[in-house]
Amino acid sequence: MYFNFVTKKGKRIAAMAEQFRVGTLDPHYTGYFELFNQGKFYEAHDVLEHIWLKDKYGVNGNFYKGLIQLAGAFVHLQKNRLKPSAALFKLAQTNLEKYPRTHERLDIRETLHLIGNWLGALELTEFTKNPLAGDERPELNLQKLKS
Numbered sequence: 366m367y368f369n370f371v372t373k374k375g376k377r378i379a380a381m382a383e384q385f386r387v388g389t390l391d392p393h394y395t396g397y398f399e400l401f402n403q404g405k406f407y408e409a410h411d412v413l414e415h416i417w418l419k420d421k422y423g424v425n426g427n428f429y430k431g432l433i434q435l436a437g438a439f440v441h442l443q444k445n446r447l448k449p450s451a452a453l454f455k456l457a458q459t460n461l462e463k464y465p466r467t468h469e470r471l472d473i474r475e476t477l478h479l480i481g482n483w484l485g486a487l488e489l490t491e492f493t494k495n496p497l498a499g500d501e502r503p504e505l506n507l508q509k510l511k512s
Contacts, residue, residue: 375415382412391416394469395507397432402504406439428468431460435480442497447487454484470507479503 385396393416400409410433417429434457441450458480464473483503486496
């Protein structure tokens with residue numbers, strides 16, 4: 366029963382990810398950013414988890430985990446769970462700050478700045494106002510390859 370669920374979920378995620386194929390990058394990776402920027406944070410988390418599970422103890426394990434936690438923080442904001450969101454922002458920050466300024470075509474400094482802004486907005490209101498309820502939306506973009 367469980368195996369069938371995992372297989373069905375895996376097939377569904379692989380099909381979803383395939384629409385995000387860009388060049389030689391893993392479509393699960395590029396799909397994460399597309400879905401994240403569309404505000405589909407749970408789906409972004411799901412699609413990236415596929416490659417994290419293969420590399421969770423490898424070089425990119427904490428990198429992928431940090432990005433998954435970042436998407437998870439926004440899932441909590443969507444559900445108006447402000448303190449759990451802050452906890453995930455902090456975990457994402459801890460995992461991502463271990464990487465150089467640019468890693469896997471992502472500007473880590475900009476990503477940490479994004480985390481800091483959203484976490485700061487939560488802390489500034491002492492967790493009484495959801496910053497996602499306004500007009501501002503988070504965005505993460507991969508750097509283009511230099512020709």
